[in-house]
Amino acid sequence: MNLISRRRLGLSTIVTTALMLGAVTILGATMVMWSNSSLTSREVVLGTAASNRINTFNEFLSIENVWRCDGGGSPEPCHYTGITYPAINVTLTNIGSVGLNVTQITLNATHQNTITMKTFSIRNIQLIPGQYYTWAQSYSFVQHKVPVTITVTTGRGSIFTNQVTPP
C-alpha cells in the first residue's frame, strides 16, 4: 500500500510541477518577449527622436547675402539667366555640422499695416556642411526702404530669418 500511495503522489506532483513549470515558462517567455518588444520599440522611438533633435540642433544655416536684380548689365546681375525681372537672389550657406534640406522660403514685407507675404516651396536644395546655394526668384519689392523679412525653413523644421531693406 505504501508503494502504491507513493507512486500516485509522485505522479500528481510531477504533473502539477510540469504544469506549473510550463505555465511559468509560457508566462515568463510571454512577459520577456513583450517587454523586449516594447523596450525595443521604445528604444527606436527614443533613438529617432533624439537623433532628430540632435540633427535639428546642429542645423545652422546662414542667409549670407540677399540682393535684387533688375536685369541687363555685365556681369549678369541675377543668379539665373533668363529669370523674369525684377528678381531677388538669396544665398544660403550651411555653416552647421549636418546636412540640411531647404523646403520653404517666405518673403514677408510689411508696409503701413499691409502685409505682403509670399511663400515659395523649395525642392532639392540639399546643402552639405560648408556648401552654399543661391536661390533666385522673380519678385517685386513692395516699396523702397520697406524691409523684407526672409524666412527659410528646413526639412527638420528649423527656421532661419534675416531682414533686408531695398535701397
Next chain:
Amino acid sequence: MRNRRGLSSVVGMVFAIIAIVTSVSYVTYSLSTLDQYNQSTLARNQQSIDAGKEGFQLYSMQIPANGKFNITIANTGSLPINITRMWVQNTTTGVTDWTNFYTINKMVGPGSLLTNIGQCSFCTGAKTTQTYNIKLVTGRGNALQFSVGSANVIPLFVQSEVFPTTLRSKYNVTLIYMVTNNVTSNNALVNLAPTATCVPHPGTAGISLGTLYGPFPSQIPSLAPGETATFKWITKITNSTPSNDTQYSVRCTAQLNALNAAFDTVWMAP
C-alpha cells in the same frame, strides 16, 4: 522535492536575469542617448559662442592700378577667422547694379592682419571712379559690410585754409585742404587726389600769382571712415600795388570735385 524546487528557481532566475539585462540595457541606451543629446547641445552652444567671439575690422582699402580691390582686415577677436567669400555690389549711380562674389578662404589669427583680399586672379573690375558695397563673410556666418566709394559722388566735410590770411607785398602762401570721411555707411574712400586754383578778385590789378606747387601728398590711396586727410599747396603771391586794400583778395579753392570744393581768401593789406 528539493530538486524540483531548484528547477523552478532556476527557471525563474533565468527570466529574472533576462528581465534585468533588458532593463539595464534600455536604461543604458537611454542614458547614452541623453548624453549624446547633451553633447550636441554643448557643441551647438559652443558654436554660437565661437561665432560671437569673432571680431574683425576693416584696416585699409585701396583700388590700385591693377583694377582689383586690395583690402586688409584686422582680426580683433580671440579666435582664428576664415574669410570664405567676398561679395561685391556695384552701387554707382547710373551704372547697372551688379553683384558678384569671389571665393577667398583665407585664415587670419587673433591680432593679425589679413592682406591682399581681392587680389585674386579673377577679382577684376574695380574702378576708382565708382562706388561699391563690399561684404566679407566668415566661415562661422559673420559678415563685415562696408562701402568703397569714389569721393566724386559723395558730399564730404571739407575745409580750406590759407596762411597767412592777410598779405602786404610779397609772401609765400600756404593752402591747406582737409577732407574728413564723415560718410555714415562705413564707407572707405579711395584714391583722393585733389586739385587747387588761386584767382585774384576782383581783378589782377597789381596782383601776380606764382606757380601753385602741390598737392602734398599728391594722393592718398584710402581714407577710412572718421579719418581726415590733409593736403597742402604752396604759392607765392605778389601785391605790387600798395593801394590795393582789403577790397582786393585772392581766392584759393581746393577740391576733389565740384561736390567737395572749399575755398579761403588771402586779403590784400594796404
